[in-house]
Amino acid sequence: MSSFQTTDLNQSNRRKESLVRILLGMVTLTLIIPVGIILVTLIAKSEGTFSWAFFSEFPRNSMTEGGIFPALVGTLWLVAVALLASVPFGVAAAIYLSEYAEDTALTRAINLAIINLAGVPSIVHALFGVGAFVLFFEFGTSILAASLTMAVMTLPVVIVATRESLQAVPQPFREACWNMGATRWQTIWRIVLPNSISGILTGVILEVSRTVGETAPIMFTGAALFLPFLPTSVYDQTMAMSLHLYVISTQVPDVPEGLPYGVALTLIAIVMILNSVSIGFRTYLRGKKKW
Amino acid sequence: MAIETKGLSLWYGDFQALFDVDLSVREGQITSMIGPSGCGKSTFLRTINRINERHSYVRTEGGVEVFGEDVMAEDVELVQVRKQIGMVFQRPNALPISIRENVLFGLKLHSTKKMSRAKQDDEVEKALRRVLLWDTVKDRLGDVATSLSLEEQQKLCIARLLPMKPRVLLMDEPCSALDPKATSAVEDLIWELRGEYTILIVTHNMAQARRASDECIFMLMGKVIEHTKTEEMFLTPGHQETADYIEGRYG
Numbered sequence: 001m002s003s004f005q006t007t008d009l010n011q012s013n014r015r016k017e018s019l020v021r022i023l024l025g026m027v028t029l030t031l032i033i034p035v036g037i038i039l040v041t042l043i044a045k046s047e048g049t050f051s052w053a054f055f056s057e058f059p060r061n062s063m064t065e066g067g068i069f070p071a072l073v074g075t076l077w078l079v080a081v082a083l084l085a086s087v088p089f090g091v092a093a094a095i096y097l098s099e100y101a102e103d104t105a106l107t108r109a110i111n112l113a114i115i116n117l118a119g120v121p122s123i124v125h126a127l128f129g130v131g132a133f134v135l136f137f138e139f140g141t142s143i144l145a146a147s148l149t150m151a152v153m154t155l156p157v158v159i160v161a162t163r164e165s166l167q168a169v170p171q172p173f174r175e176a177c178w179n180m181g182a183t184r185w186q187t188i189w190r191i192v193l194p195n196s197i198s199g200i201l202t203g204v205i206l207e208v209s210r211t212v213g214e215t216a217p218i219m220f221t222g223a224a225l226f227l228p229f230l231p232t233s234v235y236d237q238t239m240a241m242s243l244h245l246y247v248i249s250t251q252v253p254d255v256p257e258g259l260p261y262g263v264a265l266t267l268i269a270i271v272m273i274l275n276s277v278s279i280g281f282r283t284y285l286r287g288k289k290k291w
Numbered sequence: 292m293a294i295e296t297k298g299l300s301l302w303y304g305d306f307q308a309l310f311d312v313d314l315s316v317r318e319g320q321i322t323s324m325i326g327p328s329g330c331g332k333s334t335f336l337r338t339i340n341r342i343n344e345r346h347s348y349v350r351t352e353g354g355v356e357v358f359g360e361d362v363m364a365e366d367v368e369l370v371q372v373r374k375q376i377g378m379v380f381q382r383p384n385a386l387p388i389s390i391r392e393n394v395l396f397g398l399k400l401h402s403t404k405k406m407s408r409a410k411q412d413d414e415v416e417k418a419l420r421r422v423l424l425w426d427t428v429k430d431r432l433g434d435v436a437t438s439l440s441l442e443e444q445q446k447l448c449i450a451r452l453l454p455m456k457p458r459v460l461l462m463d464e465p466c467s468a469l470d471p472k473a474t475s476a477v478e479d480l481i482w483e484l485r486g487e488y489t490i491l492i493v494t495h496n497m498a499q500a501r502r503a504s505d506e507c508i509f510m511l512m513g514k515v516i517e518h519t520k521t522e523e524m525f526l527t528p529g530h531q532e533t534a535d536y537i538e539g540r541y542g
Contacts, residue, residue: 022517102347150311171381172380172384173384173386173387175380175384176384176385176386176448177343177344177386177396178342178345178373178378178453179340179373179377179378179380180373180374180377180396180400180451180452181370181371181372181373181374181397181398181400181401181455182400183370186400190388190396191386191387194388195387
């Protein structure tokens with residue numbers, strides 16, 4: 001008998017191996033089921049809703065007819081202003097934490113605060129926004145107040161994503177700079193930032209896609225159920241996609257069945273497009289890196 | 292003397308890495324530092340350009356003079372110290388920018404005015420010629436430096452120091468990441484720079500110390516055991532520890 005023949009133990013191990021493999025594979029497969037069901041349902045039920053008018057007209061007849069134009073525009077406003085507020089703050093904080101801060105009790109406290117900030121429920125952020133931005137700073141219910149509330153909420157995402165991409169720049173590059181007499185800022189500006197910008201932008205886009213779908217933080221701070229005009233400044237209220245979906249699904253009687261599905265599909269499409277842009281962007285920039 | 296230390300001691304937190312080191316490094320020569328891992332060679336190197344102090348847990352005592360000037364003095368500008376005392380690392384750390392920008396990096400850091408294109412070209416060519424790299428890279432100066440071979444990168448790392456007109460070059464095992472052929476090329480280059488620059492080179496490679504240095508320093512456990520002419524050290528070591536180390540009985 002050859003010494004390389006299979007034994008009973010080999011065979012039983014091989015059976016277990018294939019069993020585990022199938023089990024793990026099936027569990028993983030179930031993860032895409034809900035996503036698939038949601039997409040298929042939305043596409044099927046929203047049939048006939050989409051037209052140019054759907055995207056370009058105001059809602060009519062108590063929002064049971066017409067389009068979603070002001071909600072789309074409003075969401076753009078909200079996201080843009082939230083970005084303007086959160087990105088500079090988030091990136092600055094991440095640069096400080098990654099490149100300047102030493103490991104002290106204060107730094108650790110700040111890191112803890114960031115993690116906890118990410119865990120605060122959005123309804124709590126919403127109420128904080130009402131207290132802080134609407135009432136205390138007297139911005140009223142406005143795009144400004146709503147966007148700042150979302151900015152505070154998404155700040156941890158920006159900080160963590162930025163800090164991680166800064167940390168991904170190899171330390172020897174920094175040492176090379178310091179040993180030539182570069183200050184920290186010269187090192188950051190000339191070497192670290194150019195090499196981490198792809199990661200930072202990816203984080204920013206992910207933040208945007210999160211912001212697009214948020215409802216709670218804007219519903220008390222700046223988003224309106226219905227407005228017959230577009231906002232003209234950050235001090236105006238605005239309609240928004242997420243709140244619009246909530247309203248026509250639950251608050252308005254006699255809405256044609258396809259309409260909420262159409263709005264939901266549009267919302268998901270925006271998020272998916274943004275995520276794909278983010279992934280494509282990352283892949284592109286990663287291909288250009290050479291170290 | 293190019294570098295002179297007196298009673299130099301250094302602590303990483305509670306751990307003492309250098310004990311009362313008195314050393315004199317001659318101008319224009321190549322001095323190699325040998326000794327087992329953790330004996331304080333690299334630490335000593337990093338004390339000369341004061342890069343060690345970036346860590347708050349590092350504490351130094353004693354004096355370091357470079358060309359007669361106390362680099363530990365209160366009024367010393369660290370940026371000037373690092374500009375005039377260049378450092379080359381174990382792993383080539385060419386920056387992920389173009390070859391040309393690598394050479395100009397230091398120069399741009401330390402000049403207030405914008406240099407003319409012609410002057411820049413001149414500096415780039417001069418530095419790259421000096422490190423015997425010009426002919427290989429002259430047609431692709433715009434390429435990312437990290438795409439060069441390790442040998443070329445290490446030469447570039449030396450080249451980018453030269454436009455800043457350093458007087459001392461500190462090299463921390465500059466060949467340990469290179470294959471034998473590249474090692475010999477970089478060694479030749481270092482020998483080529485002898486005379487113009489004072490070179491202090493840490494190495495684990497006994498043969499390298501022997502063929503490529505004028506003087507040799509042997510360190511053990513943070514102390515200087517012996518410092519003589521290289522040939523003397525390898526032919527007639529003055530201490531038993533030196534002899535043991537050179538012959539590979541520990542390391």
